[in-house]
Amino acid sequence: MSDKQIDEFSGVSTTGHEWDGIKELDNPMPRWWLIVYYATIVWAAVYVIAYPAWPLVRTATTGLLGYSSRGDVKTELDAAKAAKADYIAAIGAKSVKEILADEKLRIFAAAAGAAAFKVNCVQCHGSGAQGSPGYPNLNDDDWLWGGSAEQIQQTIAHGIRYAEDPNTRVSEMPAFADILQPKQITQVASFVASLSNKAENASDGDIAAGKDVFAQNCASCHGDNGKGNRELGAPNLTDAIWLYGSTPAAIAAQVRAPKHGVMPAWGVRLGDTTVKELTVYVHSLGGGE
């Protein structure tokens, strides 16, 4: 295509391509468009040199500026960490009691504890810490092992019946199926249910007989009046909170062959600071003592 062909009608040169007698006009690009176009080419060249661009087999060219998006994330994370550093250090240095007394620190720790709770605890205790049968509700004011800040911290750090932690909280209720007659088990269950007015269908005779069985077999741990013993993790049997159900049948099942929940020790896994944060969170759910 040596000689320029000019379209007669429009006066614009054509590309020389022809389809069924129709030729394609070769209108020039607007200059500003071309300038922008060339600028993008220059920009691309500069970008390829300055930034990571070419994929290699395992990695990619790093670019002169040494930029990486992971580096960006790291910077942001470091900045976020640095912003929290004072609080984290204070939480590490202070006791849970002191943290609870300091409003700003308490709010920070509770928020951090809530986040840690969502990751580590909700699987058993539920997203609102409301528990479920077999898993205690942490919102209420009934505590198996005590609801003071130190006691909660101890429970979280060392767990319950967690064999791998020597300081774990241990208690084990015997399986009374081997000790008591089935009749006695029904009687004691009726008595225990009556402590919190749940024994509507039990006869007075059963309850009276159950009281004797309780005194001989249960009072050593649960107390003479059934108020429980936190030293042993023995639940209070007179209140409205029941871990494994409040009906006489459910109580009888628990007397026969007790279920024992296990809670892992979180101290080693999460570290002291996070355990303190979790403690503050759980303590501030409303039942803390």
Add this chain to the structure above:
Amino acid sequence: MFETSEIETFDATAVNSARVRQPLYAARKKIFPKRAEGRFRRFKWVVMLITLGIYYLTPWLRWNRGPYAPDQGVLVDLANRRFYFFPIEIWPQEFYFVAGLLVMAGFGLFLLTSTVGRAWCGYTCPQTVWVDLFLVVERAVEGDRNARIKLDAAPWSANKLLRRVSKHLIWLIIAVATGGAWIFYFADAPTLLRGLVTGQAAPVAYMTVAILTGTTYVFGGLMREQVCTYMCPWPRIQAAMLDENSLTVTYNDWRGEPRTRHAKKAAAAGQAVGDCVDCNACVAVCPMGIDIRDGQQLECITCALCIDACDSVMDKIGKDRGLIAYATLAEYQSNMALATMGGTSAIDPGRVRDAGGKLSDKVSTFHVRKLLRPRTLIYFAAWSLVGLGLLYALLTRDRLQVNVLADRNPQFVVLSDGSIRNGYTVKLLNMIPEPRTIIVTLQGLPGAEMNVVGMDHSAVRSFAVEAEPDRLKTLKVFVRQPREFVAGPTQHFTFEVKDKSGAESDRYEATFDAPDMSK
């Protein structure tokens, strides 16, 4: 077969044929507006002084709000999410005041345009004001119109270079001052100025100043009328706002045409002679570079400088002022009909004059009554209504508020003694810049008592809490009701908050959830 002559031929030309082809992008034709003198020019100087004064000085006005709030009269405090306007303080959720003001601005613009046309464009638009300011500089450095045209055409010399450099330098200084003034609205002005000068201010401050310097310099100095003609949507929208009773800058060709530079000669020859002497003074002063005699046009910002220019010429040749004047389309058409005998003949200015050469009584003129018509009254009513609504909202708004969010997970907790507990996040908004003691009280819900996380008192119906000045206070409140009082799965009650020392109070209707005891 047919003869070629039988085929009809057309007198048609392609719009883009090579003979008439023009580039898609027309190069800007330089405009050298001449300095105008007259009442509208004087009025514009005053408007310019006021608008620029407001813009540059407002951030420096102080307003004492006590020790707990900034003392800047007008401040948009983005970091703390507060907007201060003298005695008024606006929190983010009160942004409807700003929205309302914008609605008012909209109706105001409609009202203004339907009565006096594009007065906003001609007098108060920042683009117009700053271009005016830049033209003052240009005239001071390079001289008036003729001198500027001469300088522009002259080859480069030391003199031209000096004048050009100083002009652009002064423009840039104005641009920096303009961009700089903007950021003072967003931070304490004296502190920020000190920071800017000493290099201590935030990068975003410098960036903003740089960007606004750039736009001011480019829009005011380089692009000028192109901003109005090509970038601004208002010239297009205003067509819908104008009607036959709106005042616009009008060339009254019913008395001006036929224009001639040789009136005596033409009159001697027995021709009709209009008042226009075709001196082009109106074109020379026009900052948009247009000819108003071509009629109302998109480019015209109705700055009225052509009226000043024409009036001074009319004064010189001893004719009535108002050949170019503010006129409505209605009166223009009526006068035009008079001059052309209802459109049946060419304009004869003789028809609008009496025997003495004065304008005849039949010529209709503008009357203030025309401002009052349904359209303008409706705009004014809408504008006033929004304004009164805002005023009412402002005067009756709460400066102490309470918001309550009930815990949903868990909805309720059964406690060891069988009582039911609900958790609430109570937010107290102390919206004045003074610390206050706020009393929170439970109303309704018999037997119920409150506990607040982090507070010593337990099981109360009412408690006092210190609220920081101009801050939100968030409390975690547990409400506990003994089982025997629980009157159903859903009970309604009220959190009432009260300023201990004042009369201000607010309440929030909340719900207390309990398990269904009937089952």
